[in-house]
Amino acid sequence: MRQEWIWNASGLCRVAPMLLWVLCLVAGLAVASPAAIGAQPTDAASGTAVLRVLCYNIHHGRGMDDRVDLQRIADVIRRVQPDLVALQEVDNRTMRTGGVDQTSELARLTGLQGKFVKQIDFEGGEYGQAILSKFPLSEVQVHWLPGMPQRERRIAGVVEVLVAGQQLSFVTTHLHHANETFRTQQVDELNRLFGDAEHPFVLAGDLNAEPLSQPLLNLVKVWSVAQQAPELKTFPADLPTKQLDYVLFSPQDAFEVISAEVIAEPLASDHRPLLVVLRRMSNSE
Numbered sequence: 001m002r003q004e005w006i007w008n009a010s011g012l013c014r015v016a017p018m019l020l021w022v023l024c025l026v027a028g029l030a031v032a033s034p035a036a037i038g039a040q041p042t043d044a045a046s047g048t049a050v051l052r053v054l055c056y057n058i059h060h061g062r063g064m065d066d067r068v069d070l071q072r073i074a075d076v077i078r079r080v081q082p083d084l085v086a087l088q089e090v091d092n093r094t095m096r097t098g099g100v101d102q103t104s105e106l107a108r109l110t111g112l113q114g115k116f117v118k119q120i121d122f123e124g125g126e127y128g129q130a131i132l133s134k135f136p137l138s139e140v141q142v143h144w145l146p147g148m149p150q151r152e153r154r155i156a157g158v159v160e161v162l163v164a165g166q167q168l169s170f171v172t173t174h175l176h177h178a179n180e181t182f183r184t185q186q187v188d189e190l191n192r193l194f195g196d197a198e199h200p201f202v203l204a205g206d207l208n209a210e211p212l213s214q215p216l217l218n219l220v221k222v223w224s225v226a227q228q229a230p231e232l233k234t235f236p237a238d239l240p241t242k243q244l245d246y247v248l249f250s251p252q253d254a255f256e257v258i259s260a261e262v263i264a265e266p267l268a269s270d271h272r273p274l275l276v277v278l279r280r281m282s283n284s285e
Contacts, residue, residue, distance in 0.1 A: 049164035049280050050258065053226070054082035055204035055245050056273035057174070060091040060127075061102060063268050064238050068097055072268040074109035077132070080263060080275050084161070085112065085132035086172035086204035092116050093125035103130040115140050117157030117172060128155070129172045129205075135161040143193055146185040147176050154186055156193065156203075163280065169197065173205035175215065183208060183215040195222040200254040200280070202226075204247045206271065211243055223248035226276045227260035234262055234272045247276040255280055 054077065061068045077085060087106070091097040107114030112132040117140050119128035131137065138160040145154040156173040173190065176182040187207075194201050203223060209215040211231050219225075226247040233240035240262065249255050255278040263273045 049166070051084065051163060051168075051202075051255075051278045051280065052080070052082045053202055053204055053247050053276045053278060054080060054085045054273055055206075055247050055276075056085065057088040057206040057245060057269060057271035058102075059089050059269040059271065060094075060097055061269075064236075064270060065267060069268070070100070070102060070105050071109060074106055076263065076265050076268055076273060077106070077110045077112075080273070082132075082275065083134045083163075084170050084202070084204075085130075086170070087130040087132065088172065088174040088206045089127075090116065090130040091122070091125060091127055092118070094123040094127065095125070096123050099125065103132075106130070107132060113137055115157075115159060117142060117155065119155050119174075120152055127152075129157055129174060131157065131159055131170060131172055133159070133161060133170070135163065137161060143189075145173070145175075145189050147179075147182045154182075156190060166280070167199045169194070169199065169201045171201060171203040171205075173203065173207070175205070175207045175209065177208045180209070180214060183213075184218060187215040187218045191218065191222045194250060197250060201250045202247065202255075202278070203249070204245075204274075206245050208244050216246075219248060222252075223250045224252040224255075226255070226257050226278060228257060229260070232260060232262045232274060234274055235270070237268075237270050237272050238266045240272055245271060245274045247274060249278065253281060 058073050061070045061073055091102050093099045093101055103114040103116040115131045115137050117129040118126045141158045143156045147154045154176055156171050158169055158171050161168050175186050226249055231243045233243050234245040258277040258279055260276045263275055265272055
């Protein structure tokens with residue numbers, strides 16, 4: 001089979017006095033700047049949105065120094081200014097992390113909106129994944145994946161967002177870590193669930209699979225892997241030796257990949273975060 005890795009307001013203030021001209025210019029820039037009004041940046045030629053997607057397994061905030069510190073995670077997120085964030089291994093009011101609602105706390109620290117996606121009950125609270133977003137989020141739809149539900153049932157959590165006025169589905173997932181047969185079954189279910197969508201999907205998660213493994217080979221029958229190199233090593237965080245974390249999209253021509261990089265953060269979690277910048281193609285619905 002052929003595997004495809006996709007690499008790929010101004011205003012004029014006409015006033016005579018210099019002071020008034022400067023004030024007008026500053027005001028014009030404030031109105032025109034997407035960052036100033038929280039708008040989604042767009043490509044000037046096509047009007048399509050540029051989307052910054054972050055995938056990060058945060059290990060319930062526990063870093064390589066064995067300290068739980070959500071501020072470090074939030075600092076990483078804020079530094080790269082993502083539009084959408086998929087987080088894996090998130091605690092919700094568990095004993096091991098002091099009863100903190102980690103999704104709400106990270107949303108507060110980053111200024112983003114947040115939704116928790118439950119996988120299992122754990123230590124008096126819940127454990128699962130989370131989505132953070134600059135955009136308003138729909139309620140989360142949870143899809144159960146094949147695996148070992150008696151241990152840690154695997155899921156895909158989906159939200160709907162509007163990006164530049166167009167619908168986008170954003171999916172977070174975390175596949176089985178110890179059994180490639182289960183991972184392959186989980187990937188096949190992801191393809192079944194989302195492979196025939198009428199609008200673009202972006203999938204981000206810790207897939208616990210390397211680029212040439214069977215789960216990834218099955219995924220790229222339906223999805224494009226959003227990176228420009230064959231491998232972007234994300235694990236372990238202190239000295240990464242392999243890629244386990246990915247951003248993908250479907251249909252396979254829905255986006256152009258502007259850039260993809262592993263963020264050099266060796267301490268805050270046991271994974272390094274993956275940042276992908278996408279441009280929506282004008283022919284996608």
